[in-house]
Amino acid sequence: MHEMTRPAGTGEVRGDLLSCYSTATAGLLRAIGVPDVLVFGTQLFLGVRRSGTLMEFLHYHTPLTGDGELYRVDLRRRGAAAPEEAAEGIVRHACETGAAIVTGRTTHLPWIETGGAEPAPHWFLVRPGAPGMVEVDDRFLWTDDAGLHPGFVGSVPAAEIGAYAWSPPPPSPEQASRERWALGDRRDRPPWSPRRPWQWLELTGRRVPEAAGFAAVMLARSATARIADPEVAAHGWACGRAAFDVLREWLGRGLADPATYRHNNDFWVAARNRKMVAASLRHARLPGRGVGALEELSDWVGATLVPAWTLLVRALHYNARRVATGGRPRPDALTALNAVADLEDDFRTRLGDVL
Numbered sequence: 285m286h287e288m289t290r291p292a293g294t295g296e297v298r299g300d301l302l303s304c305y306s307t308a309t310a311g312l313l314r315a316i317g318v319p320d321v322l323v324f325g326t327q328l329f330l331g332v333r334r335s336g337t338l339m340e341f342l343h344y345h346t347p348l349t350g351d352g353e354l355y356r357v358d359l360r361r362r363g364a365a366a367p368e369e370a371a372e373g374i375v376r377h378a379c380e381t382g383a384a385i386v387t388g389r390t391t392h393l394p395w396i397e398t399g400g401a402e403p404a405p406h407w408f409l410v411r412p413g414a415p416g417m418v419e420v421d422d423r424f425l426w427t428d429d430a431g432l433h434p435g436f437v438g439s440v441p442a443a444e445i446g447a448y449a450w451s452p453p454p455p456s457p458e459q460a461s462r463e464r465w466a467l468g469d470r471r472d473r474p475p476w477s478p479r480r481p482w483q484w485l486e487l488t489g490r491r492v493p494e495a496a497g498f499a500a501v502m503l504a505r506s507a508t509a510r511i512a513d514p515e516v517a518a519h520g521w522a523c524g525r526a527a528f529d530v531l532r533e534w535l536g537r538g539l540a541d542p543a544t545y546r547h548n549n550d551f552w553v554a555a556r557n558r559k560m561v562a563a564s565l566r567h568a569r570l571p572g573r574g575v576g577a578l579e580e581l582s583d584w585v586g587a588t589l590v591p592a593w594t595l596l597v598r599a600l601h602y603n604a605r606r607v608a609t610g611g612r613p614r615p616d617a618l619t620a621l622n623a624v625a626d627l628e629d630d631f632r633t634r635l636g637d638v639l
Contacts, residue, residue, distance in 0.1 A: 299423030325564020344468030363480025371446030399430025
């Protein structure tokens with residue numbers, strides 16, 4: 285690596301309030317003129333479904349790539365047989381479109397200290413740089429047992445970027461599900477082949493949304509917990525209050541099962557999404573309405589709903605540690621989940637009143 289001297293702050297894209305998938309996607313959306321703050325800030329949503337023994341989570345009622353009506357962003361996964369070939373494809377695409385999403389892995393990214401954590405997919409953005417260089421833009425910030433991961437924004441030789449695109453399948457079913465639904469619609473990886481292990485996403489088409497009415501449509505979907513894409517809805521998601529009913533039954537049965545807590549990251553992402561809504565909702569505009577009602581709702585989310593989600597995530601994290609060492613789980617997680625469910629109902633009611 286060269287010139288790795290600038291740790292990323294929150295910057296323009298709120299990597300402190302997003303997952304690695306959504307941080308990279310937000311950067312791409314912004315690069316092509318889609319209002320990423322509104323895309324994320326108007327989506328307070330949760331869908332869940334059982335898939336065998338796996339619990340899957342859907343965090344967006346409208347795919348981050350659009351619903352075909354409000355806007356559309358077409359992405360296609362590409363692969364290469366060698367890092368040199370991947371570097372050529374990534375740099376070419378970044379120069380043509382302004383940005384490319386690289387679908388890397390934590391163990392192959394020198395700015396991430398894994399601290400022995402399980403390897404995981406990690407997406408980041410690549411932009412054109414100075415001659416012979418590219419700009420890595422990874423503003424995702426998080427803290428785990430290895431400490432603070434501040435993200436990274438810096439210059440890398442263009443010829444070296446392909447090595448960071450090493451993208452084997454996720455090592456766990458939970459990770460595979462997170463990546464499959466990361467954009468809010470189903471995106472299965474192509475069949476794995478050692479002939480294309482270096483991978484990235486290319487933009488193949490776009491239609492930028494019109495500002496008028498965008499927030500109103502997105503917020504109406506949040507108020508009704510309605511999935512916008514019929515193909516996504518057809519996968520049998522429980523949404524709104526029904527989602528929490530499913531989670532309550534599942535969590536109640538699995539409090540003592542270590543496998544339950546492999547989903548803690550899914551709850552953590554949902555909690556971060558609420559923080560993003562609290563930070564962004566005041567930027568939304570509704571036709572014929574003042575900003576005061578949305579600002580008040582933003583304040584309510586930040587003061588009431590976000591702390592409730594934080595307590596839930598902490599309770600799950602605490603139980604994970606107790607169960608892993610043979611201890612008995614505490615029922616606090618169920619109490620916290622019930623509180624969150626009630627507040628989510630309250631949010632939808634409050635939002636409906638504003639709309």
